[in-house]
Amino acid sequence: MTTRTLFIGMDGATFTVLNDLVAKSGEGPVMPFMAKIFDKGVRGVLRSTPNPLTPPAWVSLMTGRNPGNHGIFDFIRAEERGNDVFFTLYDSRDCKAEMLWSIASRQGKRVAALNFPFTAPPPKNLKGFMLPGFIPWRHLRRNSAPEDLYDRLKTIPDFNPKELAWDFEQEKQALDELTNEDRENWVRYHLPREKQWFCIADYLLREESPDLMAVMFDGVDKLQHQAWLFVDPNLQTGELSEYHLRMRKLCHDYFRQLDSFIEHLVTTAGPDVQVFMASDHGFTSTTEVVRINSYLHEKGYLEWKDVPDTEAGKRREDSMFAYLDWEKTIAYCRTPSSNGINIRVARNPGEAGIKPSDYETVRARLISDLEELKDPITGERIITEIHTREEVFPGASMEDAADLLLVLRDFGFVSIKNKKPVVELRAEIAGTHHPDGVFLAYGRGIKQGVVTEKCDIVDVGATLLYSLGLEVPSDLEGKVPHSIFNEDYLSEHPIVIGTPTNKHVKDNESARIEDDEKEKIMEQLRLLGYME
Numbered sequence: 001m002t003t004r005t006l007f008i009g010m011d012g013a014t015f016t017v018l019n020d021l022v023a024k025s026g027e028g029p030v031m032p033f034m035a036k037i038f039d040k041g042v043r044g045v046l047r048s049t050p051n052p053l054t055p056p057a058w059v060s061l062m063t064g065r066n067p068g069n070h071g072i073f074d075f076i077r078a079e080e081r082g083n084d085v086f087f088t089l090y091d092s093r094d095c096k097a098e099m100l101w102s103i104a105s106r107q108g109k110r111v112a113a114l115n116f117p118f119t120a121p122p123p124k125n126l127k128g129f130m131l132p133g134f135i136p137w138r139h140l141r142r143n144s145a146p147e148d149l150y151d152r153l154k155t156i157p158d159f160n161p162k163e164l165a166w167d168f169e170q171e172k173q174a175l176d177e178l179t180n181e182d183r184e185n186w187v188r189y190h191l192p193r194e195k196q197w198f199c200i201a202d203y204l205l206r207e208e209s210p211d212l213m214a215v216m217f218d219g220v221d222k223l224q225h226q227a228w229l230f231v232d233p234n235l236q237t238g239e240l241s242e243y244h245l246r247m248r249k250l251c252h253d254y255f256r257q258l259d260s261f262i263e264h265l266v267t268t269a270g271p272d273v274q275v276f277m278a279s280d281h282g283f284t285s286t287t288e289v290v291r292i293n294s295y296l297h298e299k300g301y302l303e304w305k306d307v308p309d310t311e312a313g314k315r316r317e318d319s320m321f322a323y324l325d326w327e328k329t330i331a332y333c334r335t336p337s338s339n340g341i342n343i344r345v346a347r348n349p350g351e352a353g354i355k356p357s358d359y360e361t362v363r364a365r366l367i368s369d370l371e372e373l374k375d376p377i378t379g380e381r382i383i384t385e386i387h388t389r390e391e392v393f394p395g396a397s398m399e400d401a402a403d404l405l406l407v408l409r410d411f412g413f414v415s416i417k418n419k420k421p422v423v424e425l426r427a428e429i430a431g432t433h434h435p436d437g438v439f440l441a442y443g444r445g446i447k448q449g450v451v452t453e454k455c456d457i458v459d460v461g462a463t464l465l466y467s468l469g470l471e472v473p474s475d476l477e478g479k480v481p482h483s484i485f486n487e488d489y490l491s492e493h494p495i496v497i498g499t500p501t502n503k504h505v506k507d508n509e510s511a512r513i514e515d516d517e518k519e520k521i522m523e524q525l526r527l528l529g530y531m532e
């Protein structure tokens with residue numbers, strides 16, 4: 001058996017940084033193999049989901065469907081019950097669209113999927129191998145497939161599940177701002193972690209040659225969240241401190257290692273493989289904090305709840321979630337990562353919230369109030385785009401989306417803290433997500449040295465199925481970007497639109513992630529910059 005398709009995911013990769021890393025410098029490019037793919041393959045901007053956030057974006061990539069159809073909008077799902085809001089972590093069972101691992105498996109292809117979020121628990125019909133990402137290491141064994149995979153991995157020299165999974169213990173201190181030393185350790189810790197994932201990918205590629213080998217490296221995103229200042233080529237100006245130069249070098253060590261992993265995997269897969277690489281979103285600089293709930297309070301949509309002056313109260317105030325008076329709040333933002341606003345509608349008599357018949361009017365007024373949030377000096381709008389969920393999340397799961405999706409002028413995530421002023425410059429430039437990610441293709445049948453037009457993240461799933469020689473299900477929103485393939489290849493391998501996906505393959509039942517681990521995940525999200 002041979003591997004036909006190799007997919008390498010790089011969470012948060014952007015051409016802003018990659019272009020710099022493939023550029024020829026004194027000692028040659030930091031990523032020489034990536035430079036070769038730029039020369040000998042196709043590359044282009046990949047448009048992320050309307051909210052360019054890791055969970056909806058990777059799930060769109062894996063399903064070929066938009067969030068309105070697959071139903072994953074954020075890291076956490078909130079449910080209003082009575083006078084409180086409850087939070088649960090999403091997992092693969094919340095995804096309402098079939099993922100490509102399952103689509104390919106039921107058509108006889110063997111797949112390996114490593115470190116993708118929201119793949120736990122694995123689909124029951126999986127033919128091949130799965131080791132999910134974004135879960136605590138204790139959950140790895142029971143969420144891996146097939147059953148003996150975990151024990152087989154233990155035979156890999158230096159295999160270390162604690163290093164492989166999210167290391168919640170290490171970041172327990174949950175600091176608002178990292179010290180220089182912490183930041184350096186944070187970047188350093190991702191080098192051996194990515195190596196773990198590489199070793200597993202390499203092992204499965206050599207031992208099993210699955211038809212589709214897919215692995216995701218998420219260190220790119222995590223590094224850029226904390227170390228954007230050192231990798232964005234536009235920010236390397238003026239006199240740079242010794243610490244700055246050391247951090248930049250450390251980040252380059254990370255990318256140099258990643259480049260060698262990619263080269264190794266591509267070489268091992270053999271000359272006939274088709275290689276695709278993509279990120280779930282890009283990255284850019286954020287320069288200001290926008291305290292959206294404070295603004296909604298100012299405009300009379302939201303009422304804060306008094307926080308008791310105790311340790312517990314302080315923790316509550318620092319948590320990921322807004323602490324609000326539900327009787328008096330009609331619109332609020334639930335999580336910084338949602339960049340959304342939820343309007344509270346009373347569904348039953350006696351419930352708090354607006355009357356269903358007032359929805360359109362209240363929403364229109366809210367939109368115009370949000371448009372009015374302006375830079376006092378330039379008059380420029382702080383919230384440059386305001387989308388209704390019908391516009392950006394049409395589909396069967398639309399009702400689970402926030403009522404409004406906001407895009408800030410610097411693409412940052414909003415803050416939900418009860419603090420003033422509403423808009424404030426950050427003390428230091430930080431990294432945040434940008435809607436433009438990356439897409440690259442290389443190998444058999446693929447054009448050389450071409451920059452292609454912008455593709456959409458939902459196109460990647462369709463492309464991987466096509467590369468495997470499968471039909472593209474008719475209900476996928478994504479399309480195969482045929483212009484990246486040679487004419488000869490396309491005429492020998494016509495793109496066929498086939499039967500729709502299976503709506504839901506019954507998945508394995510396994511325990512939800514426990515509450516104590518939920519807390520740790522929240523802390524991790526805070527560390528990634530989703531909390532001011």
Ligand SMILES: [Zn+2]
Nearest residue numbers: 011012054280
């Ligand atoms: Zn991401």
